[in-house]
Amino acid sequence: MAGRNHLYIPGPTNVPQSVLNAMNVAMEDHRSPAFPKLLKPLLEDLKKIFRTEEGQCFIFPATGTAGWEVAFTNTLSPGDKVLIYRFGQFGHLWAAMARRLGLDVEMHEEPWGTGIPLDKLEARLKADTNHDIKAVLATHNETSTGVTSDIAGVRKALNAANHPALLFVDGVSSIASIDFRMDEWGIDAAISGSQKGFMMPAGGAFLAFSQKALAMTETAGFPRCFLDLKDQMTNNKDGYTPYTPSIPILYGLRQALDLLLEEGMENVYDRHHRLAEGTRRAVAAWGLKICAQPGFESDTVTAVVVPEDKDARHVIATAFNKYNLSLGGGLSEVMGKVFRIGHIGDMNEVSMLGAIAGAEMAMLDNGFDIKPGSGVGAAIEYYRSTAK
Ligand SMILES: *Cc1c(COP(=O)(O)O)cnc(C)c1O
Numbered sequence: 279m280a281g282r283n284h285l286y287i288p289g290p291t292n293v294p295q296s297v298l299n300a301m302n303v304a305m306e307d308h309r310s311p312a313f314p315k316l317l318k319p320l321l322e323d324l325k326k327i328f329r330t331e332e333g334q335c336f337i338f339p340a341t342g343t344a345g346w347e348v349a350f351t352n353t354l355s356p357g358d359k360v361l362i363y364r365f366g367q368f369g370h371l372w373a374a375m376a377r378r379l380g381l382d383v384e385m386h387e388e389p390w391g392t393g394i395p396l397d398k399l400e401a402r403l404k405a406d407t408n409h410d411i412k413a414v415l416a417t418h419n420e421t422s423t424g425v426t427s428d429i430a431g432v433r434k435a436l437n438a439a440n441h442p443a444l445l446f447v448d449g450v451s452s453i454a455s456i457d458f459r460m461d462e463w464g465i466d467a468a469i470s471g472s473q474k475g476f477m478m479p480a481g482g483a484f485l486a487f488s489q490k491a492l493a494m495t496e497t498a499g500f501p502r503c504f505l506d507l508k509d510q511m512t513n514n515k516d517g518y519t520p521y522t523p524s525i526p527i528l529y530g531l532r533q534a535l536d537l538l539l540e541e542g543m544e545n546v547y548d549r550h551h552r553l554a555e556g557t558r559r560a561v562a563a564w565g566l567k568i569c570a571q572p573g574f575e576s577d578t579v580t581a582v583v584v585p586e587d588k589d590a591r592h593v594i595a596t597a598f599n600k601y602n603l604s605l606g607g608g609l610s611e612v613m614g615k616v617f618r619i620g621h622i623g624d625m626n627e628v629s630m631l632g633a634i635a636g637a638e639m640a641m642l643d644n645g646f647d648i649k650p651g652s653g654v655g656a657a658i659e660y661y662r663s664t665a666k
Contacts, residue, residue, distance in 0.1 A: 279602045286633040287606040288421050288451055288579035290473035290480055291623030293530075297477055300533035301526040308525070314517020316528055321514060323535045327453060327543070328468050328486040330460035336510050337531070338483040339524045342450035342471035344505060345483040346372050347379070349446050349467035352507040353491050355499030356380035358412040361402065361443070363388050363395060366420035367609040372448060373415070379500065384411070390611055393420065393427035393574045396435050403439035413444040413466075419452035422609040424581040424618065425574045426456065433464045444491055450474055453484075454538055455550045455622050456577045466491040472527060475578070476534050477623040482527040550577040553621040553630050556660045560634045560653030564641070569616050578622035579606070582637070583615060588644065590617040596640040603636035627661040 285292050307313070317337075324335035338344055354360070360381050362373045365388040376383045386402075388395055394416055403411065414436065419426050429447055436445060444466040449458055453468065454475030460468050465488065472482030487507065495507050509520040538546055554577040561568055561582050569581035584590045590608055594617050597603040606618030619633050634653050641648055 281602060284601075284603045284632055284636065286620045287604050288474065288618060288620035288622055289471075291475075291477055291620065292625070292629075293477055293479065294534075294537060294624045296537065297530050297533045301478075301530040303526060303529050305525055308519065308523055316532070317514070317519070317523070318517045320528060320531055320535070323539065324484060325486070326539060327458075327535070328460045328470075329458060329462065329543075330468075330486050330488075333460055333465075333468075333486045333488050334492060334511075336485045336487070336507065336514070337519075337523070337528070338485070338505065338510075339481060339522075339527065340483040340505075341473075341480050342448070342469055342483060343371075343375070345450070345469035345471065345485050346375055346448065348483070348485060348505045348507065349469060349487075349491075350376060350379055350381065351498065351500035351502040351505060352487075353444060353467070353494040353498050354381060354412055355497070357382055359384055359410045360413045360415055361399075361411045362386075362415040363399070365390050365392055365423065366417065366425060367422035367611075368420055368448060368450070369415070369417045370610065372417065376415070390423050391425065391569045391571045391574070393425045394432055396428060396431040399432065400435035400438050403435060403441040403443070406439075406441065409442055411441070411443045413446050415446050415448070417448045418458070419449070419456065419576050419578055421451040421579055422581070423569045423612065423616075424576040424579045425570045426452065426576045427574070429463045429465070430459075436464070444494075451578050451622060455546065457547050460486055460488075464488075472531070474622055476531065477537070478527065478530045478534055481524055482531060484531075547577075549626075550621065552661070552664055553625055553627070554578070554580060555664075556627070556630055556657040557619055557621055557634065559656040559660045560638075563652040563656035564638070564646075564648045566648075569612060579618050579620050581608070581612065581616040581618045584617070585646070588646065589614045592644050593617050593637070593640045596643050597636055600643065601636045601639060603633065603640070605633070605637060605640075627665070631657060631661075
């Protein structure tokens with residue numbers, strides 16, 4: 279098919295040309311005296327994205343899923359209780375991993391489309407007077423439903439209960455795109471990956487741990503080897519890694535960090551908000567609803583709910599086969615009920631309008647009762663009126 283494939287799934291996201299170019303490098307000796315000049319500034323600059331001065335950043339040649347496992351196995355012990363509220367597929371998978379590792383998972387169901395229920399969380403923590411709960415698992419941005427939870431609020435609930443549990447935050451689809459403050463929110467483990475807000479291929483797990491979490495590497499009872507933080511710390515101290523790093527991922531990260539820091543994180547957050555808001559206005563103009571309940575709308579991904587007599591999978595298939603446009607599918611409970619438009623990473627107004635127009639065409643082709651141009655028109659007006 280002529281023209282580009284237009285990629286609007288919420289990860290992997292579009293990789294800027296300058297990042298692709300930066301990754302196209304000859305391999306080099308990762309034990310050379312020059313190597314620390316690459317690695318050390320990366321670990322320092324990552325802190326600016328996680329917004330931490332007190333914490334420490336790590337890079338594993340892995341993905342976000344490994345980041346979950348690093349957090350569990352380096353701080354906790356089998357049988358420890360962890361608390362999670364489930365309202366989407368990624369929270370589900372995270373809890374499933376905890377179970378498979380032998381943690382005692384206390385899971386509460388919440389409707390898909392909502393996020394972490396802060397009042398219930400606070401009450402549960404206050405009731406846990408023995409402090410059996412060792413970690414609270416918080417999915418900052420639930421990518422399957424397009425829901426963002428209030429992590430500052432989670433910290434407030436922990437503080438209100440005077441509870442010492444660790445706070446683990448899955449920021450795979452939020453960090454580097456929407457407001458994230460590791461130190462201010464008292465996060466102990468922040469987990470991200472290269473292929474979403476960082477605008478790179480998959481293959482880098484980017485993590486940050488608080489000093490409190492790092493101290494627990496001394497007592498954590500899980501066996502671990504490849505994912506051991508102590509091995510990383512021993513080697514990172516001198517600018518090296520415990521095993522062979524992915525050289526292209528490191529050079530790509532250098533360029534991605536330069537792009538993000540040059541734009542400025544506040545501007546990055548603001549851009550994602552505007553692109554998301556234009557998308558939401560388009561959905562409203564189509565007469566459709568989004569999966570996220572009011573107050574939980576995500577600025578990195580919008581899950582569009584299709585009418586009950588329609589199957590979102592048909593929209594996604596038409597978009598791909600006919601228009602070379604990749605939209606995200608509904609996962610698990612919302613399969614067939616939603617399609618997802620990613621507005622994360624290397625995106626601007628005109629690229630979003632392409633996605634909105636393509637979704638509109640695919641819906642019209644599938645007999646949706648929408649007015650041609652209605653969504654595009656609403657987004658155009660929003661983008662024009664808010665352009666800087
Ligand atoms: C993509 C994603 C993951 C999984 O990350 P992988 O890099 O695929 O291992 C985890 N959590 C959230 C919220 C995600 O969006």
